[in-house]
Amino acid sequence: MPRVAISRYIPAIACIATLAGCATFHNAEPFPKEQKQVSVDITKELPSTWSEMPTGVHVVPNTRLFVSGHQAGQGASILFGPLGVLVGSAINAERGKSLLGDDKALANHDLLTATEQLVKEGIADSAGKLKYGPAAPGTPQLTLMPFGVLSFINDTDVRPYVVVRATLKDASGAQVWSTRYISASAEAKPFTGDNGWFKDDARPLRLALEQSLKRSIDVMLRDIAGKTQRDTAKWTYVGGQYAFVKQPLKVKGNLVVDEPDYIAFTPRLGDVIVFTGVNIFDRRIVSITDAAEQDPNMAQFELPPPAAKDDPVKATDVPAAPAGVAATTAAVAAASPNR
Numbered sequence: 001m002p003r004v005a006i007s008r009y010i011p012a013i014a015c016i017a018t019l020a021g022c023a024t025f026h027n028a029e030p031f032p033k034e035q036k037q038v039s040v041d042i043t044k045e046l047p048s049t050w051s052e053m054p055t056g057v058h059v060v061p062n063t064r065l066f067v068s069g070h071q072a073g074q075g076a077s078i079l080f081g082p083l084g085v086l087v088g089s090a091i092n093a094e095r096g097k098s099l100l101g102d103d104k105a106l107a108n109h110d111l112l113t114a115t116e117q118l119v120k121e122g123i124a125d126s127a128g129k130l131k132y133g134p135a136a137p138g139t140p141q142l143t144l145m146p147f148g149v150l151s152f153i154n155d156t157d158v159r160p161y162v163v164v165r166a167t168l169k170d171a172s173g174a175q176v177w178s179t180r181y182i183s184a185s186a187e188a189k190p191f192t193g194d195n196g197w198f199k200d201d202a203r204p205l206r207l208a209l210e211q212s213l214k215r216s217i218d219v220m221l222r223d224i225a226g227k228t229q230r231d232t233a234k235w236t237y238v239g240g241q242y243a244f245v246k247q248p249l250k251v252k253g254n255l256v257v258d259e260p261d262y263i264a265f266t267p268r269l270g271d272v273i274v275f276t277g278v279n280i281f282d283r284r285i286v287s288i289t290d291a292a293e294q295d296p297n298m299a300q301f302e303l304p305p306p307a308a309k310d311d312p313v314k315a316t317d318v319p320a321a322p323a324g325v326a327a328t329t330a331a332v333a334a335a336s337p338n339r
Contacts, residue, residue, distance in 0.1 A: 025271060027266070027276040028276065028277075029179065030228075037139065038141070038168065039136070040130050040144065041142070042115050042143070052147075053274050061107075064112070064146065065106060065109065066149050067151075069158075069246040106205070114210060114213055115146045118213065122217055130142070130221075142224075145167070147163050149163060150191075151246075152246050154246065159187070159188040160205060161182055162216050163243065165178070165179075165180050166178065180278065182277055182279050184280065184282065186284060228256045230255075235268075236252070237290070240287065240303070243275045243279075248302060252297045253266045264279065265280075266279070
């Protein structure tokens with residue numbers, strides 16, 4: 001779960017930050033229009049497990065992959081202070097490792113090379129303001145940090161996501177823009193078994209990650225080129241399963257891309273939520289409905305039984321949260337300006 005949502009002691013902190021006007025929404029902002037020529041580079045650094053994801057994730061060794069959605073039992077850790085939080089996180093990370101099982105098939109997964117290839121191809125096709133490579137002194141630099149999230153959506157099934165954290169620094173080196181492009185796989189399945197992600201040396205998982213990475217890069221390049229909607233006056237609810245979070249959520253925000261087979265969407269939630277940014281979903285796995293400005297930014301949500309392959313998943317609102325979920329809902333709502 002997101003840092004403000006994975007345990008029962010965080011909501012109060014989020015509420016205080018929101019009421020004090022401390023919530024920020026930078027991850028929902030568009031690329032600055034005034035940029036003329038920007039160099040694009042890809043960092044080998046791994047994302048911070050403190051700022052880019054919830055506690056208790058399992059870091060798959062020698063990869064840029066992280067296992068989440070499995071975290072449990074962290075509410076009591078606060079009773080033991082910061083050390084308790086660290087211990088709880090370590091226990092959950094070990095649990096994620098156990099659920100993942102044999103990860104040898106993932107050892108050679110190269111997300112960086114795939115990102116570089118897609119970016120170069122995209123820049124060549126666009127003939128726009130971007131060029132690949134480190135920036136010359138005194139010129140703007142866009143740095144990309146790609147990584148994958150293997151997120152449990154229930155006790156057995158896992159949905160892969162690819163996150164591309166994009167950060168722009170101006171000619172002076174000051175950060176002027178940053179967001180995430182998070183693309184969800186259309187499929188969710190167990191790690192193991194005849195139809196699992198690890199079948200055939202993890203070929204299904206590799207393919208799903210490649211497809212999600214391509215969609216993240218495609219949407220990012222369109223967004224940078226100013227060829228997206230980003231109508232902040234039109235509100236939309238997108239219900240489904242967001243990266244890092246097992247519990248389905250219905251979140252209000254604005255459409256960025258609206259295609260026949262997929263959408264891109266920015267939740268109206270504070271930056272402290274680890275899935276804020278541009279979320280990209282296959283239409284078959286989400287519910288998309290109109291919303292009004294005065295509507296809550298987040299609502300309870302329940303996925304119905306799987307729909308037919310060519311039909312979008314439809315939503316059913318849940319009047320009361322299941323046991324252990326109420327704090328999660330309150331926490332995410334607290335990080336939004338409209339409650």
